[in-house]
Amino acid sequence: MRDILPADTARWRRLNAVFAEIAGSAGYGQVITPLLEDIGVFTRIGDATDVVTKEMYDFRDKGDRHVSLRPEMTASVCRSFAQHRPAALPWKVWYTGSNFRYEKPQRGRFRQFDQVGIEVLGVDDAHLDVEVIALAWEFYAALGLTEVNLIVNSLGEPEDRAAYVEALRTHFESSDLTEQGRATLAKNPLRVLDSKREGDAAAVAAAPTIADFYSSEAAQHFATVQSGLQRLGIPYTVEPKLVRGLDYYRRTIFEFQGGTLDSAQNALGGGGRYDGLVEALGGPATPGIGFALGVDRTLLACEDEGVFGDDTAPVDVFVVDVVGGQEAVAITAELRAAGFSADRGYDNRSMKAQMKLANRSAAPLAIIVGEEEVASDSVIVRPMARDAGDQQRISRSDLISHLKETS
Ligand code: AMP
Numbered sequence: 001m002r003d004i005l006p007a008d009t010a011r012w013r014r015l016n017a018v019f020a021e022i023a024g025s026a027g028y029g030q031v032i033t034p035l036l037e038d039i040g041v042f043t044r045i046g047d048a049t050d051v052v053t054k055e056m057y058d059f060r061d062k063g064d065r066h067v068s069l070r071p072e073m074t075a076s077v078c079r080s081f082a083q084h085r086p087a088a089l090p091w092k093v094w095y096t097g098s099n100f101r102y103e104k105p106q107r108g109r110f111r112q113f114d115q116v117g118i119e120v121l122g123v124d125d126a127h128l129d130v131e132v133i134a135l136a137w138e139f140y141a142a143l144g145l146t147e148v149n150l151i152v153n154s155l156g157e158p159e160d161r162a163a164y165v166e167a168l169r170t171h172f173e174s175s176d177l178t179e180q181g182r183a184t185l186a187k188n189p190l191r192v193l194d195s196k197r198e199g200d201a202a203a204v205a206a207a208p209t210i211a212d213f214y215s216s217e218a219a220q221h222f223a224t225v226q227s228g229l230q231r232l233g234i235p236y237t238v239e240p241k242l243v244r245g246l247d248y249y250r251r252t253i254f255e256f257q258g259g260t261l262d263s264a265q266n267a268l269g270g271g272g273r274y275d276g277l278v279e280a281l282g283g284p285a286t287p288g289i290g291f292a293l294g295v296d297r298t299l300l301a302c303e304d305e306g307v308f309g310d311d312t313a314p315v316d317v318f319v320v321d322v323v324g325g326q327e328a329v330a331i332t333a334e335l336r337a338a339g340f341s342a343d344r345g346y347d348n349r350s351m352k353a354q355m356k357l358a359n360r361s362a363a364p365l366a367i368i369v370g371e372e373e374v375a376s377d378s379v380i381v382r383p384m385a386r387d388a389g390d391q392q393r394i395s396r397s398d399l400i401s402h403l404k405e406t407s
Helices: 006-025 039-043 074-084 126-143 158-173 179-187 198-205 216-231 295-305 327-337 351-361 371-375 396-406
Strands: 036-038 058-060 066-069 091-100 112-121 148-154 249-258 267-274 288-294 317-321 342-344 365-369 378-383 392-395
Touching: 006 091, 006 112, 006 126, 006 295, 036 039, 036 074, 039 066, 039 074, 074 091, 074 112, 074 288, 112 126, 112 267, 112 295, 126 148, 126 216, 126 249, 126 267, 126 288, 126 295, 148 216, 158 179, 179 198, 216 249, 249 288, 249 295, 267 295, 288 295, 317 327, 317 351, 327 342, 327 365, 327 396, 351 365, 365 371, 371 378, 378 396, 392 396
Parallel strands: 317 342, 317 365
Antiparallel strands: 036 066, 058 066, 091 112, 112 288, 148 249, 249 267, 267 288, 365 378, 378 392
């Protein structure tokens, strides 16, 4: 877990603002769910995922309730839907916030990390899958990222998937797998496809692929999604061995990978269509689709691609207070109230020391309040850039209008 300091927070705000704008323009409303939920909300995600079995920050609270910091947000959003039962479907929501997973920290992998994402509940239409994927694509493009690869797959209908899982089980049982691979196989054969271990690689390469198990509905749904992406000019690769964490995924799943990131941490975000999660959380049978995009990793990709440039925003004005009275307090407040961002010097430091601070602030203007100015009810307005002209004495009552005219 780490601090995000002022030098980086402007980028965080920008990323969130871009995401909020894109989600809002497509009719999504923001949902804010608690950081802490009953553990049962997350165990419903499935017991074959490390996120649920090994990585949760769970504990008993003072009322002896077994709770956990959220490791992801899809389950919380589905819990919220099941609880509030919105009447108008689809329910289209977006979110932003921190998640907690007890993982091994490294570049792009933290124990507290942020995600932005959307979930849509109540519609099974393949065109919605296209919209959802396109929104994430648009978001990366709006940030200025160019090295993002979209990979898609379909897990078919639940029956297709079940038949495929059995075929995988048979295949892996007679293959060479690592000990961890065998343990994963016992829980969920699909997840073996996710293995990055060398000892599992040959068995994974020789595994059957899901496409051979699609029903005609599943094949049709996937074809519609792909033609929609083509229609929007969104490049993608079909990766038949892509599987994702949630046990409830069906039909479309997708992942975005950053071209500049190490392969172990190159997943920028991902999502898919799921069924059964709302039901498992006490709501009516409801189809869902959504994605979660890693904020920390997306910002690393932005840094690698140099998309932000210099994003420090200096204040408009720096007030140099050489008298140490109330005058500078009043001037600074007036400036801010008039819409100018303003910082100031404190502690009655020397003029020289405060001019240094003014320089460091990169404000284009310094306003100097000295004994003479207080006596004559005026201030000095000094342009800070070398070639920006001479300083001027301005009557105190004209200060704001003068700044408005000249800025
Ligand atoms: P997931 O919820 O596991 O599908 O993750 C969605 C996205 O969240 C990933 O593609 C990553 O970008 C990001 N993510 C997941 N776990 C972490 C982590 N421990 N640290 C930083 N980002 C993460």
